[in-house]
Amino acid sequence: MARPKIDRKVYGIPDYLFFKPAGIPVSQLEEVGISIEEVEALRLSDVENMSQTDAAKEMNVSRATYQRVLDNAHKQVADALINGKAIRIEGGNYEFRTCIDRREGQMHENKQGEKKNMKFGIPGIYGKLCPHFGKSSEFIIIEAEKGNIISKKSVVPSASGCASLPQLLIQNGVEIVLAGGMGAPPRAALENNGIKVVLGVAETDPEKAVLDYLEGNLDATGENSCDHGDEPHHHEGGCCGH
Numbered sequence: 001m002a003r004p005k006i007d008r009k010v011y012g013i014p015d016y017l018f019f020k021p022a023g024i025p026v027s028q029l030e031e032v033g034i035s036i037e038e039v040e041a042l043r044l045s046d047v048e049n050m051s052q053t054d055a056a057k058e059m060n061v062s063r064a065t066y067q068r069v070l071d072n073a074h075k076q077v078a079d080a081l082i083n084g085k086a087i088r089i090e091g092g093n094y095e096f097r098t099c100i101d102r103r104e105g106q107m108h109e110n111k112q113g114e115k116k117n118m119k120f121g122i123p124g125i126y127g128k129l130c131p132h133f134g135k136s137s138e139f140i141i142i143e144a145e146k147g148n149i150i151s152k153k154s155v156v157p158s159a160s161g162c163a164s165l166p167q168l169l170i171q172n173g174v175e176i177v178l179a180g181g182m183g184a185p186p187r188a189a190l191e192n193n194g195i196k197v198v199l200g201v202a203e204t205d206p207e208k209a210v211l212d213y214l215e216g217n218l219d220a221t222g223e224n225s226c227d228h229g230d231e232p233h234h235h236e237g238g239c240c241g242h
Contacts, residue, residue, distance in 0.1 A: 008037040008069070009060040010094040020086035030085045035092030038073035045070055117145045120213075121174035121195075122206040124154070129204045131180035134165065140206045141172050147214050149207055166190050178209050181224045199224050 013036065020029055037059065044055035056066035080087045120143075122129050123136035130136045136157065143151040155172060157165055166189035169177060176196045187197050200221030203209040212218040 017089040037094040041070040133182040
């Protein structure tokens with residue numbers, strides 16, 4: 001009986017799935033096919049410069065399997081470049097994973113029976129949790145270890161606009177954002193960088209919100225508490241993120 005194939009873990013789907021030589025109609029070209037997991041192997045080895053051992057672990061396959069996937073990808077790309085063929089990316093045997101899946105997996109590996117250091121970012125105003133992410137006058141960065149708060153600081157956003165807010169948290173090494181309401185663009189920017197976003201937080205004391213989260217008692221709906229809906233709107237001195 002044949003062994004069932006194990007889905008290869010893939011952390012990103014390419015934005016462009018078809019490439020061809022310029023100036024030649026598609027109808028006149030031969031095509032080579034590359035699977036999604038083969039593109040992922042190319043990314044890990046040739047873009048991220050990972051070792052084959054680390055890349056195989058990232059894709060949840062053996063090193064020998066990873067080598068076969070990578071070798072076939074290289075052959076297909078070489079055939080297309082040298083022989084003037086089009087490349088079509090499609091299909092394969094893979095399971096799509098998000099950056100959050102990766103971060104949570106790393107946290108699980110580092111746990112070793114105890115909670116690791118965790119860094120929280122809370123949008124704030126006058127020292128309290130601000131209900132609107134983009135309206136924040138500051139971000140309160142709290143680091144916790146083994147269920148206790150070990151550091152707290154405030155960072156002030158620049159005047160360059162809402163697009164800079166997620167980057168500010170990323171630069172400060174934040175792993176979890178506790179917020180009331182947040183628009184889709186900043187949330188996507190945070191989650192695409194492996195930062196967990198918890199919405200609908202009712203607690204306004206940042207330290208208590210963090211401790212409640214660590215104890216599993218945080219009052220958070222998981223839903224966006226911004227009551228503006230999807231209508232375009234602006235706040236004086238800031239924006240809600242929608």
